[in-house]
Each structure stands twice: as structure tokens, then as C-alpha cells.
Amino acid sequence: MISVKSMSRKSxxxxxxxxxxxxxxxxxxxxQKRGPKPNANLTEVVNGIFYILYSGCHWRSLPHDLPPWQTVSTECT
Incomplete structure (x- = not known):
């Protein structure tokens, strides 16, 4: 498990x-055991999804200390 509190960004x-x-x-x-490795920490991707749901911001307006909007958006589809 990855500790959410150990991240080096503001919460x-x-x-x-x-x-x-x-x-x-x-x-x-x-x-998946095969194929490319994930581009971002799954905890951070989920936090990005919840940030959008919580704030109502546009995908492209995600803060820069979260994964790129393209990564977060791709994980939702």
C-alpha cells in the first residue's frame, strides 16, 4: 500500500x-504483469479524479502537482 500522507505535495x-x-x-x-508500466502512481491518479469531482474544474485545469490531465482522463475510460 502507498501512504497518501507520504506524498511530497500539498494535500x-x-x-x-x-x-x-x-x-x-x-x-x-x-x-497487468505484461505490457507497459503505469505512467503515474495510481493513488495520485485517483486523487486527480476526486479533485475534478470535488472542484468541478476542467480536465486541463488539474493542478500541476497531480498527474497530467491526459493520464487521469485515460484512467477513467
């Missing part, structure tokens, strides 16, 4: 707590 009100991540992580698909 947002929409960020998942460690407890919330523990509950959500088992519900997410496991990374």
Missing part, C-alpha cells in the same frame, strides 16, 4: 485518506 480536500485508500484499492483492477 487537497479531495485527497483520499489512508483509510479510504485501504477500502478502495481492492476494488480497482490490478496492474
Amino acid at each position: 487537497y480536500a479531495s485527497d483520499l485518506s489512508d483509510r479510504e485508500w485501504e477500502l478502495l484499492e481492492p476494488l480497482l483492477p490490478k496492474p
Whole structure:
């Protein structure tokens, strides 16, 4: 498990707590053993998704300390 609190960026009100991540992580698909490695930390991608839902901002308006909007958007589809 990746600790949400150990990230080196400011936290947002929409960020998942460690407890919330523990509950959500088992519900997410496991990374494939073959193929390309993920471009971003899954915790940060999920935090990006929740940031958009919480703030109502446009994809391209994600803060720069979250993964790029293209990465977050791709993970949603």
C-alpha cells in the first residue's frame, strides 16, 4: 500500500485518506504483469479524479502537482 500522507505535495480536500485508500484499492483492477508500466502512481491518479469531482474544474485545469490531465482522463475510460 502507498501512504497518501507520504506524498511530497500539498494535500487537497479531495485527497483520499489512508483509510479510504485501504477500502478502495481492492476494488480497482490490478496492474497487468505484461505490457507497459503505469505512467503515474495510481493513488495520485485517483486523487486527480476526486479533485475534478470535488472542484468541478476542467480536465486541463488539474493542478500541476497531480498527474497530467491526459493520464487521469485515460484512467477513467
